[in-house]
Amino acid sequence: MSHRTIYLELCHKFLPQVVEGTCRDLEGTAFEAIAFRGISGAMVAPAVAYKLGKQLMCIRKTSDQAHTTYIAEGPLTESRYVIIDDQISSGATVLAIRDAIQSELNPAHKCVGIYLYNRPPSYFECWDAAKPLVFADIPILVRSWETPNAA
Helix, strand or coil: CCHHHHHHHHHHHHHHHHHHHHHHHHCCCCCCEEEECHHHHHHHHHHHHHHHCCEEEEECCCCCCCCCCCCEECCCCCCEEEEEECCCCCCHHHHHHHHHHHHHHCCCCEEEEEEECCCCCCHHHHHCCCHHHHHCCCCEECCCCCCCCCC
16 A cells, blocks of 8 residues: 555544644634645645634645646735644745745735644654754644544
C-alpha cells in the first residue's frame, strides 16, 4: 500500500477527531480566516472553518491545473489568518502561502499562527532550533490532543 493511500485512509478514519481537536485548540486564538494549500489542508481546513465560522483562503501551487487563474482565493478585506497543515518540513509551503496571500489578496492580511494537526507537541522540541531561521514572526500553535489509536 502506498504512503498516500495510508495517509488518506487515516485522515478519513480520524477526520472527526482531527476536526474536533483542531477546533478546541484554536478557540482562544483571534483570527477571521483559515489558509490552506494542497490535499492535506483541504481535508481539514474547510470543516474547521465551517465549525468555527471562519472564512477560507485557498492557495494553489503555481503549477496546479485549475478551473481558475487565481493562485489565492479568499477575503480581500484585512484579516488575521491561521495556516492549517499536516506538518512542516522546510517551511517553504508556509512561506508560499504567506507570500501568495500578501501579493494576491491583501498585503495587510496577517498570519497569526500555524497549526499542524498531524504533529504532537514533542515534534516541536527538535524543530524549535530551526524555526527562527524560517519564520520567527509566526507562532506555532501546538496541538494538545493525541492521535487516536490507528489499530
